[in-house]
Every structure is written in C-alpha cells, then in structure tokens.
Amino acid sequence: xxxxxxxxxxxxxxxxxxxxxxxxxxxxxxxxxxxxxxxxxxxxxxxxxxxxxxxxxxxxxxxxxxxxxxxxxxxxxxxxxxxxxxxxxxxxxxxxxxxxxxxxxxxxxxxxxxxxxxxxxxxxxxxxxxxxxxxxxxxxxxxxxxxxxxxxxxxxxxxxxxxxxxxxxxxxxxxxxxxxxxxxxxxxxxxxxxxxxxxxxxxxxxxxxxxxxxxxxxxxxxxxxxxxxxxxxxxxxxxxxxxxxxxxxxxxxxxxxxxxxxxxxxxxxxxxxxxxxxxxxxxxxxxxxxxxxxxxxxxxxxxxxxxxxxxxxxxxxxxxxxxxxxxxxxxxxxxxxxxxxxxxxxxxxxxxxxxxxxxxxxxxxxxxxxxxxxxxxxxxxxxxxxxxxxxxxxxxxxxxxxxxxxxxxxxxxxxxxxxxxxxxxxxxxxxxxxxxxxxxxx
Amino acid sequence: xxxxxxxxxxxxxxxxxxxxxxxxxxxxxxxxxxxxxxxxxxxxxxxxxxxxxxxxxxxxxxxxxxxxxxxxxxxxxxxxxxxxxxxxxxxxxxxxxxxxxxxxxxxxxxxxxxxxxxxxxxxxxxxxxxxxxxxxxxxxxxxxxxxxxxxxxxxxxxxxxxxxxxxxxxxxxxxxxxxxxxxxxxxxxxxxxxxxxxxxxxxxxxxxxxxxxxxxxxxxxxxxxxxxxxxxxxxxxxxxxxxxxxxxxxxxx
Numbered sequence: 022x023x024x025x026x027x028x029x030x031x032x033x034x035x036x037x038x039x040x041x042x043x044x045x046x047x048x049x050x051x052x053x054x055x056x057x058x059x060x061x062x063x064x065x066x067x068x069x070x071x072x073x074x075x076x077x078x079x080x081x082x083x084x085x086x087x088x089x090x091x092x093x094x095x096x097x098x099x100x101x102x103x104x105x106x107x108x109x110x111x112x113x114x115x116x117x118x119x120x121x122x123x124x125x126x127x128x129x130x131x132x133x134x135x136x137x138x139x140x141x142x143x144x145x146x147x148x149x150x151x152x153x154x155x156x157x158x159x160x161x162x163x164x165x166x167x168x169x170x171x172x173x174x175x176x177x178x179x180x181x182x183x184x185x186x187x188x189x190x191x192x193x194x195x196x197x198x199x200x201x202x203x204x205x206x207x208x209x210x211x212x213x214x215x216x217x218x219x220x221x222x223x224x225x226x227x228x229x230x231x232x233x234x235x236x237x238x239x240x241x242x243x244x245x246x247x248x249x250x251x252x253x254x255x256x257x258x259x260x261x262x263x264x265x266x267x268x269x270x271x272x273x274x275x276x277x278x279x280x281x282x283x284x285x286x287x288x289x290x291x292x293x294x295x296x297x298x299x300x301x302x303x304x305x306x307x308x309x310x311x312x313x314x315x316x317x318x319x320x321x322x323x324x325x326x327x328x329x330x331x332x333x334x335x336x337x338x339x340x341x342x343x344x345x346x347x348x349x350x351x352x353x354x355x356x357x358x359x360x361x362x363x364x365x366x367x368x369x370x371x372x373x374x375x376x377x378x379x380x381x382x383x384x385x386x387x388x389x390x391x392x393x394x395x396x397x398x399x400x401x402x403x404x405x406x407x408x409x410x411x412x413x414x415x416x417x418x419x420x421x422x423x424x425x426x427x428x429x430x431x432x433x434x435x436x437x438x439x440x441x442x443x444x445x446x447x448x449x450x451x452x453x454x455x456x457x458x459x460x461x462x463x
Numbered sequence: 464x465x466x467x468x469x470x471x472x473x474x475x476x477x478x479x480x481x482x483x484x485x486x487x488x489x490x491x492x493x494x495x496x497x498x499x500x501x502x503x504x505x506x507x508x509x510x511x512x513x514x515x516x517x518x519x520x521x522x523x524x525x526x527x528x529x530x531x532x533x534x535x536x537x538x539x540x541x542x543x544x545x546x547x548x549x550x551x552x553x554x555x556x557x558x559x560x561x562x563x564x565x566x567x568x569x570x571x572x573x574x575x576x577x578x579x580x581x582x583x584x585x586x587x588x589x590x591x592x593x594x595x596x597x598x599x600x601x602x603x604x605x606x607x608x609x610x611x612x613x614x615x616x617x618x619x620x621x622x623x624x625x626x627x628x629x630x631x632x633x634x635x636x637x638x639x640x641x642x643x644x645x646x647x648x649x650x651x652x653x654x655x656x657x658x659x660x661x662x663x664x665x666x667x668x669x670x671x672x673x674x675x676x677x678x679x680x681x682x683x684x685x686x687x688x689x690x691x692x693x694x695x696x697x698x699x700x701x702x703x704x705x706x707x708x709x710x711x712x713x714x715x716x
Contacts, residue, residue, distance in 0.1 A: 036681055041688040060632045060652075071597045072703070074714060076690035079699025086689060124678050127609060127634065128601045129627075130713070285693050300693050394573065 035111050036121065042091040042102055043137055045287075046194075046250070047280040051083045051132040051167040053245030054189050062163025064126060064133075066189065071132050084135035084169060085125055089113055089151055093139030097196070097207040099255050101287045102139050112141065115154035123162050133167030133189070134158065144175035152180065155187040167245075174214040178221055182242075185225060190245040190277070193219045195270075198263045202256035205292055216274075222247050223275050246277035253309060254284035254302040255293060259332035261323070264312055268323040271316065281309045308334040315340055318372050319365045342368045342427055345405060346420050352405045353412060356387050368427075369402030389413045401427065467494040469501065470512040470550070475519040477542055477550045482518035483510070484554055485525070489561075495550040502547075530560055531567035540592075541584035543618040552580045591615055592622035598704070599623070600713045601636060602679070603672040609636035610668055613711050620647040624655040639663055679713055686714040 052070030072081035090112035091102045102108065113121075122134045136154065141147045151170060158164045170188040172181055185191055193215055197203045200212040222243060229242035249270060253263065267279040283301035286293065312334065315321040319341070326340050327333070335343045345352065345368050354363055356378060364375040377395040381387060388408050393399055403413040404423045416422075466488050470480035480495045487493075494507070503509075526535045538553050546552075555577035560569040572578050601609035609631070620640050624647055627636065631649070638647040646658040709715035 032677075033681055033684055037684055037688050040685050044689050044691055058629045058632055063631060063633065065629050073597050074686065074712070075700045075704040076686060077697065077700060078690045078692075078694040079696040079703065080690070080694075081703065082686070082689060085685070121681070124674070125682060127631065128603070128678065128682070128713070129599050129611075130682050283694075285691060303694065 030111055032117065032121075035113060035117070036087070038109055038111050039088045039091060039113065040086060042139075043086045043088045043135070045101070045282065045285065046086060046135070046137055046171075047282045048169065048192060048248055048250060048278070049081055049084055049086060049135065050169075050190075050248075050278070053277060054167070056165060056244075058165050062165055063123065064164050064166030066133075066165070066167050073129065073131055083132040084167065085122055085131045085133070086135040087113070087118070087121075087137075089118070089136055089138035089147070089154065090141050091139050092141050094142070095140055095207070095209040097210070098288060098290045098292050099206055099252060099284065103288070106288065113154075115150065115157050118154045119158050119162050119164075122158060122166075123164060126164070126166055131166075133169070135169045137171040138173070140173065144173045145177055145180060148173050148176040148180050148184065152184050152187070155184060159187050169245075172218045172222065174210065174218055176218065181218055181221060182225060185222060185243045186240050188243060190247065191222055191243050192248045192250070193222075195249045195251045195266075195279075197256055198251050198253075198258045198266045199256070202258060206255060219247065219249070219274050219276075226275070246275075248276055248278040248280060250280035250282055252284050253281045253306055259327075260305070260309065260312075260334050261327040261329070261332035263309060264316070264323040264327060267309075267313060268316055279313060281306050281313070304336055305334070308336075308340060312340045320362055321366075337428060338424070339368075341366070342401065346424060349418055349420060349423075352418060353407045354405060355407050355410065356392065357382050357409065367402055367405045369398035369400070369405075371396070464506060464508045465492050465494060467496055467504075467507045467509050468512050469496050469498055469509055471514060472497045472499065473514075474539070474542055475516060476512070476514050477553070478519035478522040479514045480512040480550060481554055481557070482522050483512050485522070485557070489558065493554070495554050497547060497550060500547040526557070529566055530557070530569060534560075534567065534570050537570055537581060537585040540586075540588040540622070541581045543588045543622070544584040545616065546580070546584055548580065549584055552577045552584075556581050588617040588619060589622070591617050592619040594708065595619055596623050596626050598708045598712060599627075599638065600711065602713070603675045604668070605670045605672055607635065607672065609634055611636070611638045611711075612641055612668075613638060614641045614707075616642070618643050618645065620645055621657060623647070624649075624657075628655050639668075683714050 050070055051066070052068060054066045055068040056066040058065040070083065072083045074082040076082055088102075090110075091108070092110045092112060093100075093102045093104055096103045096105050118134070118136070122131070125131045126133070136151055138147050138151060141150070155168060155170065158168070168188045169190045169192065170184060172184070172191045172193045174193060195215060196207055196210065203210055203212055225242050226246070229239070232239040233241070251263070251266070263281070270276045270279055283303050283306040284294070285301045286296045289296075312326055315326065316323065321344070326344055334340055338346070345366065351363070354367055356364075361375060361379050364370055364378055365372065370378070374392075374395050374397045378387065378392070381391065381395065386409055389399065389403075392402070392406075392408070399413065404416050404418070404426070406413070466484070468480040468484050470476040477495070477497075484493050484495060523535070526538060538556070541549055541553060556569060559572065559575055559577060560566040563569055563572060570578060570582060573582060595613060595615060599611050599613060601611045604610050618640070620638060623638070627638075628649055633651050634649070635651050636649050640646070644659065644662075646661060647655055648658055649655040
C-alpha cells in the first residue's frame with residue numbers, strides 16, 4: 022500500500038464518514054433477546070425491540086450503525102468503499118466506539134451498537150479489532166444493551182466463537198443471491214467462504230442450547246440468532262431464484278431473517294446495471310419482503326408463489342393475492358370450518374386474525390361483522406370467504422373479475438354492489454399484462 | 464336518585480371513588496365524575512369522595528383477585544387517559560363483570576360499550592407509553608443528571624418508570640411531563656418515584672454539561688448521514704414517528 026498521509030480527524034468527521042458508509046447495511050433490528058439489566062452497568066434488551074428514531078428515508082434507527090473502518094482490501098463493484106474508489110478513509114479506535122455507544126445509549130438515542138467493517142489488512146486482523154471493541158464495551162463499560170456484529174468471511178473459527186459470546190446477533194452478508202453474481206461483482210469473495218462462517222455460527226448456537234440446558238448460567242452464544250442480507254437488482258437473478266435462496270437459508274442454516282436491499286448505484290462500473298434515473302427497485306424489494314413473510318409466518322413454500330414460467334412477482338398484486346387468484350379452485354373458504362393453515366392463505370387474513378378466528382369460533386358461529394371487528398381486511402377477504410355458507414356480497418369466483426376489483430381497492434365495495442357489473446371499455450387492456458410486458462412498457 | 468361520586472383525577476382518587484360506589488351502590492345505577500371535568504345533570508345526588516390510600520389498595524386487590532391481572536392492567540392504563548368518562552366506564556365494567564360467566568374474561572365482551580371504551584383507552588395509553596420508551600431523549604445537566612421533557616397525551620410516566628430504572632440503574636435521571644406537570648425521578652440504585660405539585664426550575668434545566676452540546680451535534684450529524692438519499696420517504700417517516708413527538712426530540716430541534 023502506498024504511504025498514507027495521516028491527518029488527525031475530529032470525532033464528528035469520523036462519525037459522518039463511517040455512518041455514511043454503513044447506511045447501505047439493511048438490518049437495523051434490536052429484537053430477539055430479552056435481558057434484564059443486572060444493576061451493575063447500563064442497558065437491557067427487550068424481545069420486541071425498540072426503534073428510537075426514523076430517518077428521512079423512513080427507516081428505523083435503533084442501533085448506532087457504523088463501520089469500524091472504511092479502509093478495505095477488497096474491490097467489490099457495488100460497494101462505495103471498494104479499494105479502487107478514491108474516498109476519504111478513516112478508522113475508529115475501540116475506545117471511541119465505546120464512548121459513542123455509551124453516551125448515545127445514556128441519552129436514549131439508541132438501543133445498541135451495529136458494528137460492521139471494511140477489511141483492514143486481513144479478515145483476522147479486522148475481526149480482532151472488533152473483538153477488542155466488543156470486549157471493552159461488555160466487560161469494561163459493562164454495557165448490557167444490544168450488539169449486532171458482522172462476521173467477516175475468512176476469519177478463524179476460534180475468533181468468531183469468541184466474538185459470538187459478546188454479541189447478541191451476528192450476520193454474514195450473502196451480498197448477492199447467486200455464486201455467479203458474486204464472481205462477477207465481488208471478485209475477492211466466494212460463496213463457499215461466506216457460507217462457512219454461517220454454518221459455524223449455526224452449529225455453535227445448537228451446541229450452546231445444549232450447554233444452557235445443562236448449566237443454566239452458561240454464557241449465551243448469539244442469543245438473537247443470525248441474519249444475512251443480499252442485494253437485489255444488481256445482477257440479473259429472478260425473484261424466483263432469490264426466494265429459493267432465502268428459503269434454503271431459513272431451512273438449512275436456521276437464519277432468523279434474510280434482508281433484501283434494493284440496489285443503489287453508487288459506483289460507475291461496466292459490470293453494474295446502468296444508472297437509469299428510476300432510483301432503486303423499491304417495489305421489487307417490497308414484494309420480496311412480502312413473500313419472505315409468507316415463507317416465515319404463513320407456511321408457504323417458494324415454489325408455490327413463483328415458478329419457472331412466472332419467475333417474477335406481479336407488480337400490481339401482492340404475492341398472496343396473486344397466489345389465491347391462481348388457485349381459485351381452493352376457494353371460497355368457510356370461516357367456521359376451515360383449518361388454520363387454510364385461513365392463513367386467505368388474502369386479507371393475517372396471523373393475528375387467523376388465530377382470533379380459530380379461538381372465537383369455538384364460542385359460536387362467526388358472521389362477517391365479527392370478522393371486521395377481529396381485524397380481517399374484508400375488502401380483500403370478501404371474495405374468498407363464506408360465513409355459514411354465504412358470501413358477503415353477490416360476488417363471482419372469477420379470476421378476471423376479482424383481479425379487477427382488487428386493483429380498485431380504494432373502493433371498499435365490489436362493483437356488483439354499487440350496480441356496475443360491466444367493465445369500462447378501454448383502449449388499453451391493462452389487466453392481463455405479464456411482468457415482462459409491463460417491464461417493456463416501463 | 465342516581466348517586467354520582469366526585470373525585471380527583473388520580474389513580475388513588477378514582478379508586479377511592481370506586482371503593483365508595485362499590486360499597487353503596489354496586490347493584491344500582493351510579494356515576495363517577497372527575498373534579499374539573501364535571502358536567503352536572505338533573506336528578507342526581509352528588510357526593511364528594513374522601514381520598515384514602517387504604518381504599519385504593521382495597522380496590523386494587525379486589526380487581527386483581529376477581530377480574531385477574533390482565534383486566535387490572537387494562538383498567539389501570541385506561542385510567543391514565545384524559546377521557547372524562549373513564550372512571551365511570553371502569554366502574555361499569557366492574558358491574559358488568561358480575562353478570563358474565565367468567566369475570567376474568569370481562570374484557571373479551573367488546574360489544575359492551577363500557578368494555579369497548581376501557582379497552583380503547585387502555586390500548587391508546589399503553590401504545591403511547593411504548594412510544595415514549597423509544598422517543599424520550601435525555602440531556603445531561605451540569606451535575607451529571609439526565610433530564611428529559613415530554614408532552615404526552617396520557618399520564619404515562621408510571622408506565623415507563625420500570626423500563627428506565629432497569630436500563631439506567633446507576634444514573635440519576637428525571638423525566639418531566641409538561642402536559643400534566645409531573646416528574647418521574649430516579650436516584651442511582653433506588654426505585655423511581657412520581658412527584659407532582661412541584662414546579663420546574665427552567666434555569667437549572669437549561670444548564671447542560673460541557674460534553675452535552677458535542678454529543679447532541681454528533682447525534683444530529685449521525686441522524687442526517689444514516690439516511691439514504693435515493694430512498695427518501697417523508698410520509699413513511701411521519702407514519703412511524705408522528706410530528707407530535709418531534710417537539711421534544713434532539714434530532715428535530
């Protein structure tokens with residue numbers, strides 16, 4: 022490395038640079054661990070998590086999200102801190118990170134620390150610095166709040182093990198959904214290297230569960246589990262591929278969360294998609310999160326939502342509505358008899374309302390009025406439900422008809438109620454576009 | 464004639480009124496009105512309630528024993544609100560509980576208007592308390608005391624006391640409720656206390672410590688730099704963090 026000119030930088034400038042560089046990391050959650058303070062230091066954790074503020078982009082700020090350093094030996098094409106970029110480089114010291122965390126936490130600005138880092142010299146060297154920071158924070162400052170730390174691929178297992186006992190959550194970034202994309206955009210990283218620490222953390226967590234059964238006071242290893250994130254829209258993967266990757270991560274690696282990050286163009290590079298002026302693919306990201314919820318809480322499988330022929334989500338309808346419209350033979354569902362799993366699959370019924378329905382129907386027959394009180398979104402659900410054998414209104418179980426009504430969800434009532442059973446003739450057939458067609462038009 | 468009990472708008476006051484009402488007219492129609500929020504009606508007999516800790520403790524025990532802890536939780540939170548009919552609604556809920564099969568499930572009878580009101584008030588107060596756990600900002604005063612001012616709609620100070628006591632056991636901190644002129648005070652290693660009837664010394668409260676201004680600047684800077692410009696979305700921000708809270712938050716001042 023060429024000789025560097027070291028300038029003493031103020032804390033303010035460092036924080037600006039290193040938080041600005043960390044903002045593309047998606048995960049800012051403080052949930053998953055319930056811990057009371059022990060009365061000798063500062064901090065506690067709540068399982069539900071707390072959000073302390075919301076930035077101008079509407080994302081929650083609950084952790085002090087910073088990089089330890091933005092110096093990096095790698096040259097990933099999508100990253101603002103890649104080694105070939107000419108940006109101001111700086112690093113915190115462990116002491117500085119501790120001071121910032123403790124003072125921000127005292128003022129109730131934050132719920133804890135989110136520490137990520139560029140790679141300084143080598144993965145092990147950087148991880149050792151992060152360990153030193155966490156050690157100081159936990160043992161010297163006696164901090165009992167939330168800590169989320171990034172595990173750097175290529176670090177020794179022993180070191181990762183030590184860090185895991187100090188952190189609440191660890192995450193390894195998958196970066197891109199497929200090994201192919203990774204080879205293209207992150208030449209210094211490979212899929213195997215990324216999955217290795219993930220597996221390691223998973224195994225260590227399983228062992229730790231057994232230790233805790235034996236010894237109640239055994240130290241907890243990553244009690245809030247691990248998560249990962251991948252960039253959407255930088256490489257040509259389809260939603261189907263991405264969702265399959267997420268599903269296998271949940272099943273095979275026991276992850277708590279997979280985060281999706283709409284690709285924000287910060288670098289000019291031939292390997293990256295050209296800047297279009299449309300901004301990041303936020304709708305696509307939103308649809309992926311919706312589908313992610315369906316996988317985790319609604320007992321769906323990736324191959325039910327998408328397949329080879331329809332590899333991308335409908336931009337007009339959410340994944341659950343889309344699924345229901347393609348499987349009309351399973352509807353309408355009788356509220357008073359259908360099993361829990363089937364209720365979950367009805368558009369407009371969420372986990373909470375499905376649980377309430379199952380509980381409440383033991384006391385008596387449910388009517389549409391009761392469903393409304395329970396929080397069922399009837400404007401979507403009414404096409405798919407019967408109560409005591411009757412639909413709410415005189416609606417048809419017809420894909421085209423329901424699609425048309427669902428797209429006008431601003432109107433609460435279906436057309437047939439207000440008297441309009443015909444459809445406005447239009448020059449453009451705007452209902453039956455496939456994704457690729459709309460993509461062409463847009 | 465319908466009896467109406469008049470009491471102070473405090474938990475002790477309202478519980479004392481419920482104590483009297485329960486003793487004398489639990490089988491009859493009766494009302495509870497709050498001093499200062501009274502609208503007098505014809506054909507009512509008004510009685511002033513003598514406020515006593517003993518009565519409040521008895522009612523608390525009564526509710527917890529017969530209606531269960533969850534109902535007590537809802538009733539307590541409902542009474543923290545500013546609704547003029549809250550005390551009466553709670554009394555009616557207690558009366559309703561005697562007529563339903565399982566008194567501990569009285570809060571499930573949402574079709575009853577009194578139950579619905581108590582439920583709604585309780586949910587609002589509890590939600591606000593949760594939001595203030597998140598959005599309270601402390602500033603460090605000269606003597607190292609952490610001080611915070613908030614403008615809540617409900618009297619939520621008692622709901623956040625345990626949370627911050629557990630979180631900052633070694634700190635001296637104080638939260639001032641500007642709407643209701645109440646203080647939540649915590650001395651290091653002691654349990655929190657609620658102080659009312661005192662005035663805030665504005666001058667003392669403005670004397671911040673040396674380090675404070677710099678940390679506020681750092682936080683404001685962080686708040687700006689963490690946002691992604693390409694994704695800006697003020698409506699989303701406002702949904703999660705309503706304007707109402709921002710008046711007391713460091714990053715918006």
